[in-house]
Every structure is written in C-alpha cells, then in structure tokens.
Amino acid sequence: MTQMTVNDAISAALAEEMRRDPSVLIFGEGVATKRRDLLGEFGPARVRNTPLAEGIIAGTAAGAAATGLRPVIDLLFAPFLCYAMDEIVNSAGKLRYISGGQFKFPMVVLAMTGAGWGVGAQHNHNIESWFVHSPGLKVAMPSTPADFKGLLKAAIRDDNPVLIFADIALGYSAGEVPDDIDAIPLGQAALRRTGDDVTLVSYAKTVGTCLAAADRLAEAGISADVLDLRSLKPLDEDAILRSVAKTGRLVVVHEASRLCGVGAEVAALVAEKAFASLRAPVLRLTGPDAPAPASFPLEQAFVPHADAVVAAVQSLVHGALAA
Amino acid sequence: MTALPPVEALERMMLERMMLIRAYEETLVDLHGRGRAAGTCTAIGQEASAVGVVAALTPDDLILTNHRSAGHLLARGADPGRMLAEVQGKSGGYCGGKSGSLHISARELGVVLTSTIVGGELALATGVGLSRSMQGGPGIVVCFFGDGAACEGRFHESLNLAAVWNLPILYVCENNQWQAFVHRKETMTADGVADHAAAYGIDSAVVDGNDPLAVFEAAAAAVAAIRRTGKPFLLEAMTYRLRGHFEPDDQSYVDPGELARWRERDPVILLRGRLERDGLLDASAAARMEEQVRAQMEAAAAFAEASPYPAPEELTRDVYA
Ligand SMILES: Cc1ncc(C[n+]2csc(CCOP(=O)(O)OP(=O)(O)O)c2C)c(N)n1
Ligand SMILES: [Mg+2]
Numbered sequence: 319m320t321q322m323t324v325n326d327a328i329s330a331a332l333a334e335e336m337r338r339d340p341s342v343l344i345f346g347e348g349v350a351t352k353r354r355d356l357l358g359e360f361g362p363a364r365v366r367n368t369p370l371a372e373g374i375i376a377g378t379a380a381g382a383a384a385t386g387l388r389p390v391i392d393l394l395f396a397p398f399l400c401y402a403m404d405e406i407v408n409s410a411g412k413l414r415y416i417s418g419g420q421f422k423f424p425m426v427v428l429a430m431t432g433a434g435w436g437v438g439a440q441h442n443h444n445i446e447s448w449f450v451h452s453p454g455l456k457v458a459m460p461s462t463p464a465d466f467k468g469l470l471k472a473a474i475r476d477d478n479p480v481l482i483f484a485d486i487a488l489g490y491s492a493g494e495v496p497d498d499i500d501a502i503p504l505g506q507a508a509l510r511r512t513g514d515d516v517t518l519v520s521y522a523k524t525v526g527t528c529l530a531a532a533d534r535l536a537e538a539g540i541s542a543d544v545l546d547l548r549s550l551k552p553l554d555e556d557a558i559l560r561s562v563a564k565t566g567r568l569v570v571v572h573e574a575s576r577l578c579g580v581g582a583e584v585a586a587l588v589a590e591k592a593f594a595s596l597r598a599p600v601l602r603l604t605g606p607d608a609p610a611p612a613s614f615p616l617e618q619a620f621v622p623h624a625d626a627v628v629a630a631v632q633s634l635v636h637g638a639l640a641a
Numbered sequence: 642m643t644a645l646p647p648v649e650a651l652e653r654m655m656l657e658r659m660m661l662i663r664a665y666e667e668t669l670v671d672l673h674g675r676g677r678a679a680g681t682c683t684a685i686g687q688e689a690s691a692v693g694v695v696a697a698l699t700p701d702d703l704i705l706t707n708h709r710s711a712g713h714l715l716a717r718g719a720d721p722g723r724m725l726a727e728v729q730g731k732s733g734g735y736c737g738g739k740s741g742s743l744h745i746s747a748r749e750l751g752v753v754l755t756s757t758i759v760g761g762e763l764a765l766a767t768g769v770g771l772s773r774s775m776q777g778g779p780g781i782v783v784c785f786f787g788d789g790a791a792c793e794g795r796f797h798e799s800l801n802l803a804a805v806w807n808l809p810i811l812y813v814c815e816n817n818q819w820q821a822f823v824h825r826k827e828t829m830t831a832d833g834v835a836d837h838a839a840a841y842g843i844d845s846a847v848v849d850g851n852d853p854l855a856v857f858e859a860a861a862a863a864v865a866a867i868r869r870t871g872k873p874f875l876l877e878a879m880t881y882r883l884r885g886h887f888e889p890d891d892q893s894y895v896d897p898g899e900l901a902r903w904r905e906r907d908p909v910i911l912l913r914g915r916l917e918r919d920g921l922l923d924a925s926a927a928a929r930m931e932e933q934v935r936a937q938m939e940a941a942a943a944f945a946e947a948s949p950y951p952a953p954e955e956l957t958r959d960v961y962a
Pocket of ligand 2: 787788789815816817818819820821
C-alpha cells in the first residue's frame with residue numbers, strides 16, 4: 319500500500335500505461351509543464367503542451383486514436399468541454415458506427431469539476447450525464463485514488479472514448495493505493511459499506527457524503543448499503559438492483575442537477591426492474607437547476623450534505639414517506 | 642520517387658475518372674428524382690480538383706473529406722456500386738448503409754474519418770497527421786474542405802496546430818463559391834482563403850480548380866514539399882458547384898450570369914475539348930470512354946439495387962468497439 323493523492327494516482331497510472339504501451343501519449347494545455355516526471359521519462363513527443371484550443375485538442379485525439387495511437391487529453395475544467403463537444407460527441411462517439419465499424423477511438427478525456435473551490439460556474443459544472451446520453455462514449459467518475467488509478471488504466475486500454483471526470487475537491491485528497499493495483503474494469507460499482515435498511519447510490523465526491531451519513535444513521539440503528547457507481551456508462555445495473563432487492567429503499571445522491579441526471583436513470587431503472595422490492599418512494603438529492611455559484615455559502619448550499627441524506631433516509635424509514 | 646506517367650496518359654486517365662464522377666453524380670440525381678435515393682450533395686463541376694489532387698498521391702497517403710466526397714472517393718478508385726449501395730442505405734455499401742451519402746469512409750482506399758460536420762475533417766486531420774509523424778511511416782495526409790469550412794474556427798485551430806507541430810498535411814480548400822445557400826462573398830472579405838496560411842507560417846498556392854492538369858501539378862509540388870519538410874501546405878482550388886447544394890435544389894437563388902459563366906468552364910467539357918483539339922483523343926475514343934463509363938454505372942446501379950438492406954441487428958452494432 320502507498321498513500322497517494324488522486325492527482326498522484328493519475329500520474330502513476332499514466333506513467334505505467336505509457337511504459338507498457340508506446341502508442342499512449344498525453345497532451346493538453348500545460349500537461350508537459352505540470353507533469354514534468356512524465357515529460358522527463360517519455361520525452362516531448364509523447365507529453366505535449368498544446369495551444370489553448372480545446373476543439374482541436376479533442377479532434378486531434380480522435381484522429382490519432384482512429385489511426386493507431388492511444389491519446390489521453392487533459393481539457394482542464396469540465397465546462398471547457400463545450401468547446402470540444404463536437405469532436406467528442408460527433409466524431410469520436412459516432413464515426414465508428416457511421417463508418418460501419420471501420421474505426422475505433424481508444425482515447426481518454428480528463429477534466430475537473432465540482433464544488434468546494436469557489437471557482438464559479440464556468441469552471442464547475444457537473445456535465446457527466448451529457449456524455450452518458452451520447453452513444454459511443456464511456457464515462458467514469460471515481461471517488462478514491464485507487465479507483466482513479468485503476469479506472470484510468472482501464473480507460474487507456476479501452477478501445478472506446480472514455481471520459482473521466484475528477485472532482486476538484488478530491489484532487490488533493492489522499493488514500494491508500496495497493497502497489498500492484500491493475501486496471502479496474504469500467505462498469506463495476508463498488509459497495510463501500512453494507513447494510514439492510516436503505517441503499518445510498520452515489521459517485522465521486524458525494525460518496526464520502528453518503529458514507530458520513532451512513533455513520534450517523536448507524537448510530538440511529540439504520541444500516542445502509544453505500545454503492546459507489548464509479549463508472550456511469552457502462553452502468554452496473556446488477557449491483558444497483560441487487561442492493562435495492564435487499565434493502566427496499568433507495569436514495570440517489572449526486573452534485574449534478576436533478577433533471578435527466580444520473581439519478582433519474584437509476585430511479586427509473588429501479589422502477590422498471592425492482593418495483594416490487596420497493597418499500598418506499600425513491601428519493602434524489604442533487605444540485606439545483608442553477609449555475610454553480612462562487613460564493614462559499616451558496617456553493618455549499620448547492621451541494622447535497624450528509625444532514626440532508628440522513629433526513630431523507632429517516633423520512634423513508636420512520637417518517638412521512640415510510641411504508 | 643515513383644515515376645510519373647507521361648502527361649498524355651495522365652490526362653486521359655483524369656478525363657476518364659472525371660467522366661465517371663460526372664456519370665455517378667448524374668445517376669444519383671436520377672435515382673433521387675425517382676424516389677430511389679435520399680437527398681445528396683453532388684460535386685458536379687468540381688471533378689477536376691478531386692481528380693487532380695488524388696492523382697498526385699501514392700497509396701500510402703490518407704485522405705479526409707466531407708459531405709461532398711464522391712469525387713474524392715471515385716478518384717481514389719472507389720467502386721461506384723458500393724458507393725451507390727451506401728447512398729441507398731444498403732448493406733453492400735462501404736459503411737454497411739449506416740453512413741448514407743454524407744460521410745462515406747473507405748479505409749481500404751485510405752479515405753478515413755469522413756465527416757459532414759462542416760470543419761470536422763479539419764479537426765481530425767491533425768490527429769491523423771500526428772499518427773503519421775509519430776509512427777514514422779510513409780505517406781502524408783490530405784484534408785479536403787470547403788470555403789465554408791474555412792469560416793469555422795476549427796480551420797484556424799487546425800492550421801495553427803499543424804504548423805506548430807510540423808504535421809504532414811496537405812490542406813485542400815475546394816472554393817466552389819457557395820456555402821450551402823450563402824454566397825462566399827457574403828461570408829468573407831477576401832476572394833479566397835489561401836492568404837490565411839501565411840499568418841500561420843504555412844506555404845500556400847492558389848490554382849484553377851477546373852483545370853485538372855494545373856491542379857495535379859500544384860498538388861504534386863505541394864506533396865513533394867510536404868514529403869521533404871514534413872510541414873503542412875494549403876492549396877486552394879478555385880472552382881464552382883454547378884448544381885445545387887443538396888438535391889433537390891432549383892438554384893433559384895443563384896445569379897444566372899455567374900452560373901452561365903462557370904458552365905462555360907465545365908471541367909469535363911474543357912478537358913475533353915482540349916484533348917480532342919490537341920489530337921490526343923479522337924472523337925471515337927472519347928465516345929468509347931463515355932460508353933464504358935455508362936456501362937460501369939449501369940452495373941453499379943444494378944449492384945446497389947440487388948444489395949439487401951442491413952439486418953435489424955445492425956441497429957446497435959458497432960456503437961462500441
Ligand atoms: C457544423 C455544421 N454547420 C452547418 C452544416 C450544414 N451544411 C452542410 S454543408 C454546408 C455548406 C458547406 O460549405 P463549404 O464548406 O463551402 O462546402 P461545400 O458544400 O461548398 O462543398 C452547410 C452549411 C453542417 N453540416 N455542419
Ligand atoms: Mg463551398
């Protein structure tokens with residue numbers, strides 16, 4: 319075991335995959351400046367700074383991926399992906415299908431997002447569900463350094479475009495990473511805590527919120543399954559259904575806004591396939607339909623907190639919504 | 642370096658290809674008119690720029706193109722039957738019927754990542770160029786795009802990155818004066834786009850896009866420069882879209898004088914007339930060529946007609962690798 323931050327885990331995964339496969343390269347605005355170790359080991363052809371032009375960065379990655387390279391691109395903050403949307407969605411996501419399977423796009427897009435740093439709405443916007451809704455793409459949003467390392471390794475080896483969103487607040491958080499950790503397959507949720515009374519489904523930073531809520535619920539005699547989705551597409555439907563079949567109650571927690579968010583999909587999945595197991599309505603705790611504010615108290619109000627999760631679960635088990 | 646064919650043979654070959662492209666597009670127009678094919682963008686009037694550029698390439702070179710791609714594909718040796726089948730959404734098409742007319746790729750011919758997002762091909766070309774330069778193999782990348790695409794920001798982003806990273810890309814702007822239903826004069830202050838190249842430190846040339854030999858010579862010089870230096874080059878072919886943007890299109894918005902002037906410069910008629918006048922092609926040989934092309938198109942249409950539609954399972958196949 320080694321203690322490392324999410325940022326270090328990302329660098330470690332990049333270094334190992336670049337060592338393993340000479341076709342892996344990384345580029346983006348400041349990549350070669352910030353990841354000096356990679357630049358030193360792999361040289362300027364495989365670790366490149368780029369012009370400030372997200373569209374051409376993503377298009378270049380797609381073109382390179384289709385012709386034999388395995389690019390990783392760092393687009394910095396999630397809202398900047400709006401400039402790269404066409405290349406990610408229309409090119410990398412669709413040209414395999416359009417061409418009848420003539421091309422594949424083994425590329426990884428990295429971007430940061432999330433509240434806690436007061437950077438405001440043009441740096442903080444949890445847009446992961448936009449990409450879940452686009453065919454041909456995979457999306458992961460891990461919560462621990464070990465998962466960042468393992469999922470990034472899997473994403474680099476995957477023959478499809480994979481977007482990995484990193485919550486800014488997690489970037490400097492440290493955790494144990496097994497020294498021999500290998501690729502963690504995309505599409506497998508992780509059960510972080512087990513319980514019988516309620517299922518808390520989450521991903522990224524709010525997994526920690528759910529774990530804190532579960533601690534407090536335990537003191538009140540309520541035990542919770544905390545399921546960390548890790549990967550949003552493919553989605554581990556079996557893990558969700560298995561847990562809800564056991565607990566009969568579901569609360570989905572994420573920072574992205576509610577309407578057509580990942581939580582809506584999870585709730586609909588359970589309504590379609592596990593309706594008979596439900597003992598109470600499904601609840602979602604999410605960010606509001608508002609741009610993320612910079613002001614610290616407003617930004618905190620934007621994010622679902624453990625208090626709210628505890629209250630929601632209490633209402634399902636003992637309160638107004640209890641069966 | 643491969644030896645170039647003598648000019649006469651080259652010109653006859655180019656005429657034949659141009660006739661095939663013209664016949665292919667006319668077949669498509671006819672199929673569309675009879676309700677047998679969806680609407681499509683034809684490249685009638687632009688055959689010379691496609692054939693001239695592609696004649697300057699070797700099989701190792703890769704081509705990216707856009708919605709108006711029939712000329713590029715056929716110049717590269719595409720089978721018109723498989724192209725028609727693609728346009729008709731049949732399983733025998735180059736993309737199994739999933740592309741239709743707007744984004745036909747044919748990897749086996751080196752025609753890759755065709756995109757109908759205007760400017761999309763420009764954003765992908767840098768990546769293909771990066772692969773080429775990092776993998777160190779032979780072959781350069783050719784990216785065809787329109788004057789309209791040069792109004793997209795991606796044109797500038799692409800040129801800049803190709804220049805900064807020394808990518809072996811021949812950018813070919815087919816300036817056909819029209820950008821769907823908007824005249825080029827309404828969207829740019831200059832008559833063309835080649836001047837932008839200098840700002841990025843890229844060499845450029847402008848050529849009469851309706852003269853295939855002139856296009857070939859300009860492209861061959863550009864390709865040679867790219868092979869020598871590894872740096873990008875921008876070639877602008879001045880030409881004209883003789884039919885509408887997308888079938889059906891009555892061109893009622895086009896100035897009749899402009900259209901008439903360019904009809905007089907129809908590249909197929911010009912080349913055929915010159916070869917006949919210079920005694921390089923007698924009337925019976927030209928007629929034979931025409932006959933051959935017609936027979937080829939009849940066989941192509943029959944192939945496409947006979948090709949089955951894709952099986953229902955194809956709906957969700959090849960979404961993921
Ligand atoms: C991003 C985008 N905007 C608009 C369109 C619709 N459209 C298709 S072709 C075209 C005209 C393109 O003009 P130009 O680049 O000059 O190419 P041409 O059609 O003349 O060959 C337009 C507007 C599109 N396909 N993609
Ligand atoms: Mg045009």
